[in-house]
Amino acid sequence: MVKTIIKREFLDNLISLKFIACVLVAIVLTAISTAVQARNYLDRLSDYNKGTALAQDELTKVPAYSFLGVSIYKKPSPMSIFVTGIEGKTGSYVTMTHREIPTSLKGGVIKNEFSSVFSFFDLSSIIITIFSILAILLSYDSISGEKESGMLSLVLSNSFPRSRFLTGKYLGGMISLALAVLLCFLAGSLILLFSKGIALDSGFFVSAFLIYLFSLLYLSAVFLIGILASSLTKSSFQSLIVILAFYLLAVFLLPLAVNNAADGLAARGARQYDRNVGELLKQRAFEIGRISKAIPIQRSWSFKKSAGEKVLLSRLNPPETIAYYESLLGQTERLKEEYALKIQTLRQEDLRVRQRIDRLRNWVLALFPPSCFGRVAELEAGTGQDDLIRFFQHLTQYWRQYVHYLDEKNAFSLRYFYPFPKGLPPAEEALVDELTRVYAENKQPWFSSSSFQEVKKINERYEENISPLDLSDLPVFTYQKRAFAERLQKWSLSIVVLFFNNLLAFALAYFTFARYDARTEN
């Protein structure tokens, strides 16, 4: 008999206007969204591939350690096509130097900063907005509607247990929903399988399947809440009004309010952090100034290339200048390293506060099925804020390795800014002395002197023969998506909450239905 109810329910749903309309809209949207998001993913992927190749290439051309910076790109995940998360909204790479531990991504393929308004749907948001409506429409009159049509008293008069009736209704509805969502997932996956350049591995399909299961668990919660509302209220219209109010609250209003409130709280901490970092940087500048004042400079001219904090001295420079840079940079660069660590300590504290706020936010949101599902999907897909934090944690570890490597190579010595052997041949030394003399006499403009032109020419010849640093043993940064067990650990708690939501709604629906007055009023 349960089977009959399930079958009837399922078939009833399949031919109903609401089911057909919702599923059609959802499938069309899924197709468009998958195509759009796949294109965005391919953009990011090519950005990643190009950037990584370029970074590799640059590493073979580093003349001195001051020019060393490792560009690290964050690999985009194909799962971001279905669950965009924050991927694609953030930058794509960091540049690692000993001077600072990166805290935010740079670059990225967002070309138009004004266009975030138009960010398109992904599959997870289609499930949250459209399938929720479908689940509501399928369940809101499951009890009260049957009562209104008089069916309920007929069915129950056959001494048919109410619990079975409820189970039948539930399963029938869920099977139709499962079919509808499956169609969307299949449509999305098919488009991906036939689009060029997207390599899908088994991990992708496992994740997609898991997200499919999560979405069913989510929709089941909505469906059960619908049944509950249906058995609580007198008429099906009342139940619909209540449950649609819930939909508005849980899908649109609540996440907006909670996210904004949490962001406001976090911004307060962030300002303090910014101030503290600013203080530290001032302190750093002061100490650097102190160090450079303490070291006297004898000859104040030099041939150098510098850009920002990169310094490269040409071959023909007074030995005093080289010695000056050696003792100055040897101290200041180590100082910068120390300060990078100090800033990191501050950041850790800031992160702790932020994580506390985030945890609170997640718990509040987890109580409401839509945001709970959204979070679980992001965790499984590895495209959320959570994954970004993990990326930066790995970067911090890599920074330590990187700095250790520099220390081992004694990088903050002569080789930091001077890619040539020390000491000049006598003829060149004479040239340098001559230039110094001209400079000291201050014949304006001194660089139009003949010795200047000659030194410049010789320097250029040397520059052609700079041998780049051998960086083959530089530690390589690797970042992998969380392993399945780790992901499981991350989302399991939220899933338990979602499951509990289901259970609670079912139990409540069961009890209210058990005392439900099945008689029609007229």
Added chain:
Amino acid sequence: MFKEFLKRQLVEDVISFRFFIYTLIILVTLIVFPLIFAGRHQSRLEKISQNTIENRRRLEVSAEHLVDLLGTQQKLYMEPRTSRFIADGHEEQMPQGFMFTMMEIRLPAEPNDSGAGILSSPDLSFIIQFVFSFFALILTFNAVSAEKEKGTLRLIFANSIERAKLLLAKYLAALLTVGIPFLAGLMISLILLDLKRIPTLSGSFCIIILLFFLLSLLYLSFFILLGLFFSTAAVGSKNSLVLCLLSWVFVVVILPKAAGPLLNLKNFAVPTEKAIEEAAEQAYREVWDRHASENIMTGDPNWESTKLNVRISNEAGKVKQEIYDLNLRKKIQAVKTLMAVNCVSPASLYEYAASAAAGTGLPHFERFQRQVTQYQNDLLNFFKAEDMKDKESPHLFFHPDYVSSKPVDFNRIPQFKEQKPELLERIQDAAAYGAGLILYNIIMFAIVFYKFQTYDVR
């Protein structure tokens, strides 16, 4: 007779269960949102005032040598307006201002990943756009069909009543039923903001609020008409409800995003910020390379070669700036085109109208940009005037080696202060979108009117 209809309908609407539930949600939202907004607004203001202090400090340091003004970098940010509570216009997700020096204006390179998870701000237009429109549909989806199902419709028409009057009564009653909680909530939220020391009771702000209120009514009236339409067009209240819900999702949730995929079109393609920077540098070098064969050695300010060098340097700087400006224009143009496409959705129309009235979002940014350019001109003119006073300076603008390095009175250096937009400008901006909303209403009303005239009441 009309009055009685209106009264009956109004009473019926107001004592209904749906009115109770949705008014509750609306009131709670209109209490919670101002509180969240107030917190965020305060922290934005604090950030801006810190930044202003930092800019002043930098100018003060540069005042010691006039030449230092050339390279003084300021961050010029848009002022966070109180009217962002009315409509944020996605200002949070936009570049907040410019990196400014006298020689260069650029978008800031800083990544904005803090707000990446948030798509909307707690503003009034969001509540109207999503909650009130929903409420309007819920209120009217069975306005006609229920009367028919109950049989009252036939009774009414048996009295030889004009159908138009009944329709009008239903429409006005629904508008009042939606408008009254809105007005009450609006008052509450404005008072709450005022209590949180965000002044909302100034004259121009009240006019903006009034304008916003009218725009909101126009928007809601569209949904009321939509509800009435489905109520007469669909067979039975249940079908009408399904259609109402789906069209709500379509109009409010899906359509405003419909222009998104168009962004991938070639016409709207712009390079990444990194690529723009490279292109600008490239153009800069090209100008220099063009003069590679000439004598551009700097030295004595009277040398022709020095003067040529300065000219080239100015030209190269200009070319570089043009690349930044061109790409910024392209970006804004692309978004504006997409916004125009989006106007097929009343929800988007309303959103843009509200943000235009509030003076936030893209119109705000464009105005801000004009002011920053003006400020740059002011500063350059000031610089020249000051330099002319220095007899020793060779006046070769703008090479740092050949201009005055005398101290300058800090108080006379122009400082950037964003001007408030004219009320009239805002109203004009909003009027275009408002006209679109009116058009939608007229079309919808005509359809509903026709449908109702031919409605079979049996």
